[in-house]
Amino acid sequence: MNASVKHAGFVLLALWLLNAALNPGFINMRWQDGHAFGPLIDIVNRAAPLMVVAMGMTLVIAVRGIDISVGAVVAITAAVAAALLPGHGLGVALVGGLGAAALCGLFNGLLVVAGGIQPIIATLILMTAGRGIAQLITDGQILSIDHAGYAFLGSGFLLGLPFAPWLALALAALLGALKHRTALGLFLQAAGANPAAARLAGVNAAGLILAVYITCGLCGGLAGLMISANIQSADANNAGQMLELDAILAVTLGGTSLLGGRFSLRGSMLGALIIQTLTTSIYALGIAPEVTLVVKAAVVFAVSVSQSSVWRRRS
Amino acid sequence: MPDVVLQASSVAKAFNGMPALVSAGLTLRAGEVQVLMGQNGAGKSTLIKILAGVQARDGGSIRLDGRPFDARTPLQAQRAGIAVVHQEVQLCPNLSVAENLLAGRLLRRWWGIDWQRTQREAESALARLSLQLDVRRPLGELPVALQQMVAIARALHQRARVLILDEPTSSLDEAETARLLELLRQLRGQGVAILLVTHFLDQAYAVADRFTVLRNGELVGEYPAKLPRMKLVQLMIGRDLSATAATRDAAAPAGKPLLQTHKLGRRNAVQGLGLIVAPGEVLGLAGLLGAGRTEAARLLFGADRADTGTLQVDGRALALHSPRDAIRAGLALCPEERKVDGIVAELSVRENIVLALQARRGVFRMLPRAAQRGLANAFIQRLGIKTADAETPIGVLSGGNQQKAILARWLATGPRLLILDEPTRGIDIAAKQDLMEQVLALCRQGMALVFISSELPEVLRASDRVVVLRERRQVADLDARGLSEERLLHVMAGAAA
Numbered sequence: 001m002n003a004s005v006k007h008a009g010f011v012l013l014a015l016w017l018l019n020a021a022l023n024p025g026f027i028n029m030r031w032q033d034g035h036a037f038g039p040l041i042d043i044v045n046r047a048a049p050l051m052v053v054a055m056g057m058t059l060v061i062a063v064r065g066i067d068i069s070v071g072a073v074v075a076i077t078a079a080v081a082a083a084l085l086p087g088h089g090l091g092v093a094l095v096g097g098l099g100a101a102a103l104c105g106l107f108n109g110l111l112v113v114a115g116g117i118q119p120i121i122a123t124l125i126l127m128t129a130g131r132g133i134a135q136l137i138t139d140g141q142i143l144s145i146d147h148a149g150y151a152f153l154g155s156g157f158l159l160g161l162p163f164a165p166w167l168a169l170a171l172a173a174l175l176g177a178l179k180h181r182t183a184l185g186l187f188l189q190a191a192g193a194n195p196a197a198a199r200l201a202g203v204n205a206a207g208l209i210l211a212v213y214i215t216c217g218l219c220g221g222l223a224g225l226m227i228s229a230n231i232q233s234a235d236a237n238n239a240g241q242m243l244e245l246d247a248i249l250a251v252t253l254g255g256t257s258l259l260g261g262r263f264s265l266r267g268s269m270l271g272a273l274i275i276q277t278l279t280t281s282i283y284a285l286g287i288a289p290e291v292t293l294v295v296k297a298a299v300v301f302a303v304s305v306s307q308s309s310v311w312r313r314r315s
Numbered sequence: 316m317p318d319v320v321l322q323a324s325s326v327a328k329a330f331n332g333m334p335a336l337v338s339a340g341l342t343l344r345a346g347e348v349q350v351l352m353g354q355n356g357a358g359k360s361t362l363i364k365i366l367a368g369v370q371a372r373d374g375g376s377i378r379l380d381g382r383p384f385d386a387r388t389p390l391q392a393q394r395a396g397i398a399v400v401h402q403e404v405q406l407c408p409n410l411s412v413a414e415n416l417l418a419g420r421l422l423r424r425w426w427g428i429d430w431q432r433t434q435r436e437a438e439s440a441l442a443r444l445s446l447q448l449d450v451r452r453p454l455g456e457l458p459v460a461l462q463q464m465v466a467i468a469r470a471l472h473q474r475a476r477v478l479i480l481d482e483p484t485s486s487l488d489e490a491e492t493a494r495l496l497e498l499l500r501q502l503r504g505q506g507v508a509i510l511l512v513t514h515f516l517d518q519a520y521a522v523a524d525r526f527t528v529l530r531n532g533e534l535v536g537e538y539p540a541k542l543p544r545m546k547l548v549q550l551m552i553g554r555d556l557s558a559t560a561a562t563r564d565a566a567a568p569a570g571k572p573l574l575q576t577h578k579l580g581r582r583n584a585v586q587g588l589g590l591i592v593a594p595g596e597v598l599g600l601a602g603l604l605g606a607g608r609t610e611a612a613r614l615l616f617g618a619d620r621a622d623t624g625t626l627q628v629d630g631r632a633l634a635l636h637s638p639r640d641a642i643r644a645g646l647a648l649c650p651e652e653r654k655v656d657g658i659v660a661e662l663s664v665r666e667n668i669v670l671a672l673q674a675r676r677g678v679f680r681m682l683p684r685a686a687q688r689g690l691a692n693a694f695i696q697r698l699g700i701k702t703a704d705a706e707t708p709i710g711v712l713s714g715g716n717q718q719k720a721i722l723a724r725w726l727a728t729g730p731r732l733l734i735l736d737e738p739t740r741g742i743d744i745a746a747k748q749d750l751m752e753q754v755l756a757l758c759r760q761g762m763a764l765v766f767i768s769s770e771l772p773e774v775l776r777a778s779d780r781v782v783v784l785r786e787r788r789q790v791a792d793l794d795a796r797g798l799s800e801e802r803l804l805h806v807m808a809g810a811a812a
Contacts, residue, residue, distance in 0.1 A: 183673045183681045186662075190670055194659040200618055200650060201724065202642040202674035261661050 002262075004255025008270040011253075011303050015274060016040070019281045026284070035157045039284065047276035048164035049074075049223035053243055054250035054268040055168075055175055056219025059212045061251050063192040063205075064260035065119035067108060067213065070220035070247060072130020074240025077101045077224030079137040082145050082234035090149045098221045104130070105217020109210040127244070134236035143234040154229030164226050168269070171222065175265055188212070193261030246275050253303055274303070317344040320508040321366070321384070321397070321477050324534075326375035328361055330711050333703045335361040337532040338375065343477055343508040348499055349537075350519045351512045352551055353529035354745050359512050360713065362529070363481055366510075367399040368392035379477075398470030402482040406466055408455025413437035415454045416469050440472040441465070444498055460491035464498065471507070478502065479510045484518055488603060496522050514744075516544060548744055570594050571630070573763045574646075574732055576615070579624035584610035585787045588624065592732060592763045597755070599778030599795060600767045603807055607787035608767045609651050612736045615765065616648040617641040642675050645731035649721055649738055651767075653714065657721040660710030664702050665691035667709045667720050672727045694723035698753060715746040722750065732763040739768060751777060771800045783807055 019026040019039075029038040053070050060067045081097030088096075104126055111122035145151070156163035179185035190198040191205040199205050223243070228234045252258065253274055254267025278299055282292045324340040336358045343349050353359050364370040366377070368386030377384045379395055386392035389399075406415045413434050414421070422432040437450040446464055454462055463483055470478055480499075484492045492515075499509055499522050513519050519526070526542060528535040528550045535550050570593045580586035585607035592598045602608050613619045615626070617635030625632050628644045635641050638648070650656035659667055668691045673682055682690070691705040698719040702712055709720055718738060725733060735754065739747040755777060758764050768774050774781060775795055783791040783806045791806050 181681065183676070183678050186666055186670065186673060187678065189662060190659045190666070193661050194655075196656050197659050198670070200616075200638050200648065200656050201671040202639045203670070204637075204639060204674075261659075 002255065002264065002267075005264050005267040005270065007306070008254050008267050008274065011306075012270055012274050012277065015277045015281070015299075019277070019284070022285060023281075026281070031160075034160055036160050039280065041162065043273065043276050043280050044165050045162040046280065047272050048162075048168040049226045049240075050243065050246055050250060050272040050276060051165075051168040051269045052171055052219050052223045052226070053247040054254075054272045055171060055265050056216035057244075057247040058251050058254070058256055058263050058265055058268040059175075059188065060119070060216045061248075061256055061258060062188050062260055062263035063209050063212055064195070065112060065209065065213070066248065066258075067123045067216045067220075068120060068244045068248075069104065069108060069123040069126035069130055070216065070223070071240040071243040072127050072134070073101050073104045073217055073220030074224035074227060074243060075131050075134035075234075075236050076104060076137070077221040078228035078234035078239050079134040079143065079236055081150070081225060082143040082228060083137050085145060085147055085150060090147065093150065094225065097225055098218060101217045101221020101224065102214050103217070104220070105214035106210070108217065109213030112213060113206045113210050131236055134234075134239075138234060138236045140236075142236075145228060145232045145234065150225075150229050151232055152229070154226050154231070164230070167222065167226065171219070172265060172269060179265065189261050189263065192263070247272075249300065250275055253300075275300075317346050319343070319381075320345050321377070321379050323362070323366065323377040324375060326362060326365060326377065327373045327532075328358075328365060328370065329373060331703050331707060333701075333707075333711075334532055335713075336365075336372075336375075338534060339529055339532055340375070340534040341510070341527045342537065343510055345476070345508050346503055346506045347524040348503050348509045348511055348522045349525050349527055350523040351510055351527050351529065352519065352547065354551055354715070357529040357551070358532040359529060360481065361532075363399060363479055363510075363512065366392065366397060366477075366479060368397075393473060393475075396474060396476040397479065398473060398475035398477070399479040399481065400463065400466045400470060400483055402485055406454055406462065406469070408462075409453055411451050412441075412448055412454050412457070412465055413450035415465055416440055416450070416472060418469075440468045443471060444468050445501070458491070460487045460495065463487070463495065467498065467502075471502070475507070477508045477510070479512075481512045482514065483511070484513060484515060492518060516547070520544070551744065572627075573629065574615070575627045575630075577625045577627075579614055579621050579626055581610070581614055581619055581622050584619060585614065585784065585789075586623070587789045588614065589789060589792070590615075590765070590782060592765060594731070594761045594763050595758055596780070597758055597764045597766055597778045599774040599781040600765060600784065601771065601774050601781050601803060601807055602784035606784040606807070608784055609736055610787070611784065612648060612650075612734050612765070612767060615641070615734055616646055618648070639674070642671065642728065646734065647671070647725035647728055647730035647732070648734040649718075649725055649736060651736040653718055653721060658709050658717050661708055663706045664695065664700065664709050664712070664720055665705040668694055668705075668723045668727060671724045675728060690727055691723075694720075694727065698723055699749060719746070719750065722753070726757070730762065732765065733757070734765040734767070736767045737769065738766075739770065739773065747773075771803055775800060775803065 026039050029036055057067060057070065077097040077100055080100040081093040084096045085093040108123050108126060111117045112119050152163060154164060158166050187203050187208055191203055191208055195205050224240060227239055250271030251268045253271030254264055256263040256267060278296050282295050287295055319342055321343040325338040326336050326340060327338060328336040339358050339362050341349065341351065351359050365372045368389045368391050371387065384395060386395060416437045417433055422429045422436060434450050441448055444464055444467065448461065454465060484495060487495060496518060503509060511522065523540045525540060526538045526547060530551065530553055572591045573594050574590065574592045576588050576590045579588040588611055590598065600608050600611060614621050617638050617640050620636060626635065627633065633644055665687055669682055669687045688705060695702060695705060700719045701716050709717055733754065738750055754764060766774065766777055775798060778795040781793045781795050781798060781803060782789060783793065785807060
């Protein structure tokens with residue numbers, strides 16, 4: 001495990017301890033009807049969609065890209081799934097939603113690989129257009145979802161713990177296995193750190209980058225399913241709002257460089273947990289709502305500075 | 316004896332526990348050209364970086380004008396009067412010559428920059444080097460040689476008294492090199508203390524007042540300019556050279572051609588390539604700078620797509636759309652630009668070595684970790700790659716060792732045809748011979764080799780045949796036996812063949 005992942009873990013632990021010191025109720029856990037409840041469980045549960053998106057974002061960033069359309073992909077997926085659910089049932093809704101998300105990723109990837117467009121601009125297109133598309137699907141309404149199976153994705157329990165984090169964990173296991181048990185990790189890092197050299201060594205960088213954008217789209221889609229299932233509605237305007245920025249932040253907090261190359265999925269998951277811990281605990285500590293964003297920014301600032309290599313060299 | 320300007324002694328520095336310098340040192344005097352010589356990994360680059368304030372030393376002393384000198388940043392070194400001109404010009408190609416020359420000290424008026432005075436100032440700075448250029452042109456439009464001279468002019472304009480040049484001639488052609496060396500002599504006359512790092516013996520002898528030799532991070536000694544060449548080389552490598560010359564024993568048997576091209580070409584790159592290489596054969600590719608050698612290598616390897624002509628491997632026509640196609644056909648290319656096209660700096664030596672082999676196997680058939688380690692360690696030993704271990708990031712190795720690792724990457728794929736594009740550029744003599752011997756040994760076992768080098772003796776010694784390129788066209792296919800350097804030069808230069 002590399003130093004910045006350890007650092008992120010340490011920051012998360014410190015935040016939890018601080019919370020526990022200020023608010024002893026923070027570490028309470030209740031067991032009710034065979035389900036676990038408590039602030040920590042709540043944080044992990046709420047962080048799940050962000051963890052999923054952050055993992056997709058990590059892969060994109062590893063190949064020197066960025067995807068700022070994931071929030072819009074969340075909205076599109078939720079809209080498609082909610083629209084399909086009443087007439088066609090759960091299976092079609094899930095496949096349709098994720099299919100739409102994969103298409104979004106394919107669109108981004110083609111713009112980057114075949115179009116040669118800067119990733120931030122390429123994904124800006126879908127970021128702008130995506131919510132419009134979602135609104136077209138929902139007819140400008142907030143579609144409410146009434147389906148027990150679908151709701152399970154967002155609020156169900158498995159082995160006493162919320163289901164969403166299990167999904168995030170399963171995805172992490174899958175991506176982790178792809179990274180370490182196949183040559184994908186090597187290829188991604190080579191293509192990210194030196195695309196020209198990777199191509200000359202026979203790595204299919206273009207195909208790899210396309211696959212990565214599709215994966216990132218799918219992660220956005222999975223997060224869209226989780227979010228809409230949790231609030232039992234598809235809100236084209238607000239679902240996944242600003243999620244892309246939180247995801248990028250989670251990736252950097254986890255120690256993956258925006259310059260591409262070496263990446264850490266574990267780091268990004270820890271980063272997502274740090275962000276969610278901040279959001280939750282700021283509310284829990286009763287900090288005035290007007291200043292919550294400032295407090296969040298201050299903590300992010302402190303963490304980022306402490307992670308910067310310039311700062312570390314000095315201390 | 317002239318005034319000593321800068322004196323470094325017992326300088327030590329280690330990276331990741333690997334000592335780069337043990338006790339290095341040198342002395343620079345006003346109005347003298349000191350040539351720093353040493354093999355790869357001798358510590359030349361490290362010593363220069365320390366003098367330039369890029370890296371901090373672990374021990375030893377440096378005195379500038381008799382006072383202790385301890386620059387922590389390049390800016391501090393610059394202010395103290397030490398300027399470094401690097402192998403790759405480190406200026407801004409998109410800015411004008413004048414802006415590059417005077418960046419940070421553009422002449423101002425109260426409402427902004429006084430461009431006319433700035434330009435005049437730039438012109439006069441260039442005039443000191445007897446250069447006349449349109450200073451309003453973007454630097455990037457100039458040939459590399461002129462860019463380098465602008466970098467030198469910039470250093471002198473900043474009143475540098477110590478000028479350090481790190482392999483300044485490695486991307487220059489002969490005329491440009493001659494001009495640069497002339498410039499150095501002129502600056503010497505103006506009292507600048509000059510430190511030149513070069514691998515080219517001819518150039519070293521053309522300008523040196525003294526030689527300083529480093530070996531394995533230690534100062535071997537300082538020698539007068541009349542030191543015999545063989546002696547100098549022996550000091551650098553620490554052993555007798557005559558026993559290690561890489562030569563071909565006999566002409567390889569001409570079998571069925573492995574690779575054959577007919578009028579292969581690409582617009583604006585190179586035209587009319589008609590190469591034939593048989594297994595075990597070494598084909599030299601010679602030509603002056605810009606003759607299209609690298610372009611030819613990229614076409615053969617599918618890195619660029621050919622738009623005319625045909626390419627056959629084992630008699631079967633192949634359309635190479637990407638390097639992957641070439642690799643599948645058993646081809647390999649060690650590219651010229653090691654840093655740009657070769658190494659992945661932040662990945663480990665092991666990862667860099669297994670990359671091409673793994674790419675050929677595909678994503679899902681991953682080489683087991685143990686096999687990767689075994690492969691990497693075997694090549695580290697076989698090629699003598701100096702590294703703390705296989706997990707060290709390749710970026711911290713010296714240039715020659717990086718080059719060996721890239722060679723290892725391709726040898727690991729067991730290529731049938733290896734294309735070496737300037738494999739010895741920026742590498743010292745012993746590493747060079749090591750490398751060539753390893754490769755030629757493989758040729759004796761049947762590997763075909765296309766060998767590109769600007770060092771003609773090397774090409775003649777290694778090759779069975781030499782194909783000559785001139786002005787981006789193939790102009791001759793010569794038998795290397797009995798071919799003299801002089802005649803080859805004639806053909807390259809376009810004198811009657």
